[in-house]
Amino acid sequence: MKRARVEYKGKVLDVIVNFEGELVTASGEVVPSQAVKWLCPVENPGTIFALGLNYADHASELAFEPPKEPLVFLKGGNTLTGHQQPSYRPDDIEFMHYECELVAVIGKSGKNIKREDALEYVAGYTICNDYAIRDYLENFYRPNLRVKSRDSLCPIGPWIVDTDDIADVSNLLLETRVNGELTQQGTTADMIFDIPFLIEYLSSFMTLSEGDLIATGTPKGLKDIQPGDVVSCSIEGIGTLENPVLSEKAFYGELTD
Incomplete structure (x- = not known):
């Protein structure tokens, strides 16, 4: 469903x-x-967890060693926006790229969850596009606020697909298109840390709660995004999340009109 x-x-x-x-x-x-x-398909999003360098090919693309432990950072609710809603490219930057990501939506609270039980705590899956501003990425292990915490730069949706409707979450095709051109392609089979591992890992030191989101990282394939572009992120079995990109002036002008 x-x-x-x-x-x-x-x-x-x-x-x-x-x-x-x-x-x-x-x-x-x-x-x-x-x-x-x-x-946003989640009415009251809880903690938003995001993974850095969770695909080995993306780590290599950026000249980083694949991590030996999950590189987890947190995002604010201000970053979330819905399907077909605008995001913006900040003024005076050199490079902004998309990140097509599978998102696990936590459906019930749990602590010290075992890997074999982890998917019982997932209500379903959705898609996010966790845009990154490369100009300010000083340390992938600690991405700063200007990289990952801007308004609207994490479109999410369009919907949540129930866990039981995804036969094998560990082998789904991901694709990104910019203005219809295929620019990114990968598979969740290439995740370094899969969803059951991440749930076990996170719940080992904190309680996961209903409405928490785990964005699981992106495969290789980067392209600088400009105002006027339309970015579409697709994941097999889930759907396509699309959003237009505005200039900063047009975005904030639109919000205040």
Whole structure:
């Protein structure tokens, strides 16, 4: 089942996406997808965990050694925005790139979770595009706030796909397209630390809670993103997350209009 949150005629709705791609409310009303504003599919996101260098090919691309322990950092809720909603390229930077990532959505609280039980704590999966500003990336082990904590620079969605609907989360194709051109391709089979490992690792020293998000890193394939670009991140079995990129002036002007 695909579960989404949208705004329609001033109301926030929880909807199911059926096999025809229609958005259906709990009462059975079909909502026209072209008339909605897509929201973050998690109503109250908890802690947002993000992984650095979790694909060996991406680490090599950046001339880093693959990590021996997960490189985990935290992100603020201000970074999240929905499918088809705009992100922006900051002024006066040299290089900004996308990061297509599989996201595990935690469905119930747990501490000291064993690897073999880990997926029981996952409500479902979604996609995020965790944009990075390379100009300020001084240390991949501690990405600073200017790299990973800007407004709107982590689109997420369009929906959550239930765990039971993904046959093998460890072998899903990931692709990114910029203005329709394929620029990134990989598979979750190449993760250094898979989702069960990450859940066991994180829960060994902190409680994971319902609504927590674990963004699992990105494979190789970088391209500088400019205002006017449309970036589409696809993951097999889940769907496609798309967002346009504005200039900083256009983005904040749009928000204040």
